Amino acid sequence: xxxxIHVQATPDMIEAICRKHAYRISTVxxxxxxxxxxxxxxxxxxxxxxxxxxxxxxxxTVARSSSHIARQLPPSTRWR
Numbered sequence: 001x002x003x004x005i006h007v008q009a010t011p012d013m014i015e016a017i018c019r020k021h022a023y024r025i026s027t028v029x030x031x032x033x034x035x036x037x038x039x040x041x042x043x044x045x046x047x048x049x050x051x052x053x054x055x056x057x058x059x060x061t062v063a064r065s066s067s068h069i070a071r072q073l074p075p076s077t078r079w080r
Contacts, residue, residue, distance in 0.1 A: 006058035033063035
């Protein structure tokens with residue numbers, strides 16, 4: 001199961017909920033299409049968060065901000 005979750009809530013709301021329930025967050029980013037993307041450190045935390053937020057989950061594709069940092073190696077260091 002994925003640790004990334006798209007939810008119809010602000011990053012501040014997500015952080016408060018995660019603090020209250022002791023869910024460990026890797027990152028939270030606002031989405032251009034509305035809502036936020038949260039990545040949990042533990043898949044169990046992600047599943048518990050999904051259950052808690054089941055009425056606010058965003059299904060399908062979302063538009064992420066172009067300012068997010070993709071975790072990819074620079075072209076000069078990739079295998080050819």
